[in-house]
Amino acid sequence: MKVDFTLKYPNNIPLAQDIVAKVELLSVLEHCVPELEKYRHKILQRFLQSTQSAFDRIQKTFNLEDQDVYLIKQQLKKLEEIKRDYEKLHPARIYLQKQGYSDSNILNREIDDLRVKEKIELQTIETKLRQLQSHLNRLNEIIRKYVEMSYSKQEGTMMEMVTDAIQSDFRQNSVDIESYLRNQGYTNIEDVYEEITTLKKNYDFESQDLQNQKAQFIISLRNLESIKKEHDSLLTTHNTSSVEEINLLEEQGFKSFESLDLSIQEKTRFIAEREKNKQAYFFNDRLDTASADNALLYISQCEKVSHDRVKEIATDTNTRLQKYIREYGHFLDQEINRKFNYACTIYPQIDPFQYSHDLELRLQELSSLEKFPTVFQLMDGSEKIERWRRKFREYHNTLATKMEECTLRENTELSDQLTIAQGLCSG
Incomplete structure (x- = not known):
C-alpha cells in the first residue's frame, strides 16, 4: 500500500520517519547487496520530495516570504546537506562514527557530562562518609563519657577501662550513667557498641564504593579522551x-x-541582504484557518524527523508561519477596532448599518477561530474575545447613560444615539 506523505496527511509523517529509519539500517548490508543502496535512495528521495512539495505549498498559500529568498533558501539547504555529506567522508568523521558518535560535538558533550556526573556522584558519597564519621565520633564520645563516669577514679589505659566497663555490673554511679545514656537516646551501652559496628560497616562500604566510582570514572574518561585525541589527530593529518x-x-x-x-x-549573503529590506505582510483576504492549522500540524511532525534538511526547513517554516498567524491576529484586531469606531460615529450620507455589518463579519471571524485551537492560541484569541466583550458592555452602559440624558433634556442627539445603538444591536 502506498502511503501519502503530502500536506493532506500530517499524521503519516511519523510513519514515514519510521520507514526511512529502518531503511537506513539496511545500509550496512549494501556491500553484500548493492541493489539496497538504490532502493534506500529511492525511498529517501520520495520522502524528501513529498515534504519539500508540502513546504512549497505552505509558502505559496500564505506567502510567508519573498519568493526569490525562499528559493535561494531551499538551494542553500541542499548545499549545506552536500557539505555535511562531504564532512562525513573525512577519516576523522568515519573514525568517530565507528566509535558510535555522529559528530565531535556529541563526543565533547559526553565528556563534559561525564565530568559533571563524576563531580556530583563523588560529592554525594563523600557527604555520606562525612555524615557517618560525624555519627561515629558522637558515639565514641558517648563511650568515652560513659567510661569516665563509670571509672573516674580507676587508673589504667583506655583499652583496659573499656574492657572493665563491659564486664562491670555498673556498680558505680549507676543512676547518673543510666540518665546520661537515656539523654543520648540509648537504654544501655551495648546498643551504642552495636550501632558503632553497623556504622563502621556502612562507612567501609561507602568508602569502597567511592574508590570504585573513582576508578570507573577514570577508565571511562580515559577512553573518551583517547577517542577525542585520535579524532583531533586525524583532523590535522588529513x-x-x-x-x-x-x-x-x-x-x-x-x-x-x-x-x-x-x-x-x-547564498547566505544574498539572504541576509534581502532579509534587511523585507516588507511587512499585506492581508487582503481572510486567513485560511483550516489550512493554517493543518500546516502547523504537518510542520510539527516534520520537526521531529531525523533528517537534517527536513528538520531545518520545518523549523524555519514553523517560525515564519507562526509569525504570520500572530500578525494576522493583530491585523484582525485592528480591523475590528476600526469598524467599531466607525459604527460608533454618525457620518452624513453614509449608511450607518454598513459598518456594523462589517464589524459583525470580523467578530464572527474571530469567534470562528476557536474551532482551531493552535491558531486560536497563537492569535491570543481568548484574550481578544474577552476584551471585546468587555468593551461592548462598557460602551453599552455609556450609550444607555447618554440616551437617558438626552431624553431628560429632550436633546436632538437622541436620534443619533438610537441609530448607533440599532447598528450595534443589528451587528
Missing part, C-alpha cells in the same frame, strides 16, 4: 580530500570543497 570526497563533490557539480563553501557563503 589535509587533502580523499577519492570518495572528490567523487561526491563532482557528482554534485563542484570541482573542490572551496567552490562548494563559496557558493554557500554567496
Whole structure:
C-alpha cells in the first residue's frame, strides 16, 4: 500500500520517519547487496520530495516570504546537506562514527557530562562518609563519657577501662550513667557498641564504593579522551580530500570543497541582504484557518524527523508561519477596532448599518477561530474575545447613560444615539 506523505496527511509523517529509519539500517548490508543502496535512495528521495512539495505549498498559500529568498533558501539547504555529506567522508568523521558518535560535538558533550556526573556522584558519597564519621565520633564520645563516669577514679589505659566497663555490673554511679545514656537516646551501652559496628560497616562500604566510582570514572574518561585525541589527530593529518570526497563533490557539480563553501557563503549573503529590506505582510483576504492549522500540524511532525534538511526547513517554516498567524491576529484586531469606531460615529450620507455589518463579519471571524485551537492560541484569541466583550458592555452602559440624558433634556442627539445603538444591536 502506498502511503501519502503530502500536506493532506500530517499524521503519516511519523510513519514515514519510521520507514526511512529502518531503511537506513539496511545500509550496512549494501556491500553484500548493492541493489539496497538504490532502493534506500529511492525511498529517501520520495520522502524528501513529498515534504519539500508540502513546504512549497505552505509558502505559496500564505506567502510567508519573498519568493526569490525562499528559493535561494531551499538551494542553500541542499548545499549545506552536500557539505555535511562531504564532512562525513573525512577519516576523522568515519573514525568517530565507528566509535558510535555522529559528530565531535556529541563526543565533547559526553565528556563534559561525564565530568559533571563524576563531580556530583563523588560529592554525594563523600557527604555520606562525612555524615557517618560525624555519627561515629558522637558515639565514641558517648563511650568515652560513659567510661569516665563509670571509672573516674580507676587508673589504667583506655583499652583496659573499656574492657572493665563491659564486664562491670555498673556498680558505680549507676543512676547518673543510666540518665546520661537515656539523654543520648540509648537504654544501655551495648546498643551504642552495636550501632558503632553497623556504622563502621556502612562507612567501609561507602568508602569502597567511592574508590570504585573513582576508578570507573577514570577508565571511562580515559577512553573518551583517547577517542577525542585520535579524532583531533586525524583532523590535522588529513589535509587533502580523499577519492570518495572528490567523487561526491563532482557528482554534485563542484570541482573542490572551496567552490562548494563559496557558493554557500554567496547564498547566505544574498539572504541576509534581502532579509534587511523585507516588507511587512499585506492581508487582503481572510486567513485560511483550516489550512493554517493543518500546516502547523504537518510542520510539527516534520520537526521531529531525523533528517537534517527536513528538520531545518520545518523549523524555519514553523517560525515564519507562526509569525504570520500572530500578525494576522493583530491585523484582525485592528480591523475590528476600526469598524467599531466607525459604527460608533454618525457620518452624513453614509449608511450607518454598513459598518456594523462589517464589524459583525470580523467578530464572527474571530469567534470562528476557536474551532482551531493552535491558531486560536497563537492569535491570543481568548484574550481578544474577552476584551471585546468587555468593551461592548462598557460602551453599552455609556450609550444607555447618554440616551437617558438626552431624553431628560429632550436633546436632538437622541436620534443619533438610537441609530448607533440599532447598528450595534443589528451587528
